[in-house]
Amino acid sequence: MKDRYEIILAGSGGQGLIVCGMMLGEAAILEGKNVVQTQSYGIASRGGFSKAEVIIDKEEIIYQQVIKPDMVLALTEEAMEIYASGYSDIPVFYDTTLLEAREGDNLYGFPFTEMARNLGHTGTANMIALGAMSAVTGLVKVASLESVIKKRFSGKVADMNIMALCSGVDLIAK
Amino acid sequence: MQREAKLIQGNQAIAEGAIYAGARFFAGYPITPSSEIAEECSRVMPRIGGVYMQMEDEIASMGAIVGASLTGAKSFTATSGPGFSLMQENLGFAVMAEVPCVVVNVQRSGPSTGLATKPAQSDIMQVRWGRHGDQAVIALSPSSVMECFTLTVEAFNLAERFRVPVILAADEIVAHMRENFTLPAPGEVKVFDRKKPSVNPDSYKPFEPGEDGIAPLAAYGSEYVFHVTSSMHGPEGFSNNSPANAAWKVAQLHKKIERYRDEIVITKTFDVEDMDVLLIAFGAVTRAARAAALEARKEGIKAGVLQLVTVWPFPDREIAELGKKAKTVVVPEMNYSGQVAGEVTRVLGPATDIRRVNKYNGQIITPGDILEEIKRGAKEVL
């Protein structure tokens, strides 16, 4: 496990990337880390470009933006092009339901959205992705993400998200 | 009790800071990138006996918080560029009538509508000079979520203490950034309440300064009856157009702040003891400057940072002291004209090597942008 992670979550507005970044950050705080989460977005609430950045560090985080990412999640072709195409040395996660499948040792393509739909709600695609990302990199503990889910949601919604998280972890364990 | 760390946004920390400071009245008009402050207040105020009012525009918002403050309520508003422009007239009223209140301006790209969701630091001169008439002003600029909280509390303290509107000149970056935040326990951060009159109601003069230079402020509805006006007025609060009175009043608006300048001005320094290159920064750009200074040191250039936490009154003395030790000074800011760099030049004089790093395209100044200028400076001057 590294002392510092810089993560980019990119796609389009309405995909829940900012909430996803927040939940990742909250999980890291539970583990005693410092977190900065930033975002850039356009004027439209739905559609348009959206990006969340998360930095997790044991030490004080001075500059708040990602300079060189340690991992990327891409949920649109455009996001893949801008944030992941230049890297072969960091894990890049992308959604094969929404993007063309591609080859590469660092590429982790999974049908997050399709899996989420099968679970009952496409909104849980991010949780599946977070599960996979944590399992590959040790970014945060799955238990921490679970606590965050339970704090944020209750009842069936919480259960569905935890199921999504676990199915994401299972993608890597397989 | 262990207080829980949360991940919250700068805007939310501003709202929490206001409530911690005792604010119980918010009036505003939603505008990106400040709307989360209004939203938070709309949720919290009704629960704590406070009032959230969504006014018809920012002109009305500014008027409403002044009215509320005169009933004794700590009040504030939050806005951005276009809204801040609309507030200027009634902000000037608060200055003239010496009404404590806090105005949060989350700076965004302009002029006019500009890039509505993108950051800027281009209102620094508007904060200082945006209103007609001569006046002193206090403005603070946070660089982190925690500072969003602490400086909002400080803004209320200064407003209450000096009977002035205080401007929190935040920017879109800190406002929307989320960071670890632990709400201080009650009493952990100092909270100041305005001085109330103790004289007999018949002899109360709402604008007569006490020995400390500040006039106690009664509340509408208390046993005191008082008159407040936007026109030039004497200590009794009634119109007074005599030249001698006008001179006294205008000077009083300045002197009450000048006298306490050293208690008002806050700066922070990072690695300045042995520096050759001094970076002067404020708001979120402080973070890029600090990162750039650390990078420069890795490359053998001794760089340090002076953060202007208080932007007005301008930290002249702090800049002069460090400036004379530096071989070159770099001022990064998100505007074209170098609003703060110009002030730094005024303080340090044209003989000092002062370098500007300006970005005005809605994009954030990076450590790389600043490092480039540090290296150029080191090559040319060191």
Next chain:
Amino acid sequence: MSHATGQKYLKQDSLPLMWCSGCGNGVVLGALLRAFEEMGFKKNETVVVTGIGCWGKADDYITTNALHTTHGRALPFATGIKAANPRLNVVVLMGDGDSVTIGGNHFVHAARRNIDLTAIVVNNYNYGMTGGQFSATTPKDSYTSTTAYGNPERDLDICALADVAGANYVARSTVYHGYDLQNHIKEAIARKGFSVVEAVSPCPTHFGRNNKMKVSVEMLKWLKEKGVSREKYLQLESPEQKGYFVIGKLVDRDAPDFSACYEKIRVRALVV
């Protein structure tokens, strides 16, 4: 019971009034201060909020709490006062410029919000203080210092605007009908929610002089003749062309005011 004089609310050391001879402001001021006395208002629990203009100077002659604000913005300041401390009696004095011209938006929203304020609007059909330029209430084709060839714009009906925006109480009177005016002011103040009393008033110095009514008496005669009851108004043939206007109580509602509604929100917020 002796008749109220309103003297104790009049700031004697500011006299004489700064207004021109023949101006109606003194009549409205007298009616207001007598209303205060009859209602037993305490000075420390009453706030008079004014805007800018001739009538906006009225606070200089009043001994209650007062707040003299910026042009057109008296209502927002008053809204802040009332919302923060609903126990205060807040009366807002504005001219036609303050209320429905530069401050028209605030007027609409104060009425919509139904905040418990009483607006006493003195309508003299022009900007008296700055030399008699036209305002939003200046009748079409009349002459002012900025309509030398007649006013090309239509005028706005203050009371109709207050009505459609949701005010609880609206009445119109004139300084000729001083006693009615005082009663309307009392009713308006007593009514919860937003209430408006329009006092049509002569400005002989500017509007009168520019429109063939140089002497105040001519203007008072004009008010006497043109201000008619609703019944009489409805009997008139094309009354608008003849310049008649309705006086009396025009709106009488009892919708809950802002503070009452906000109290319910507070209860809900604690339950959620």
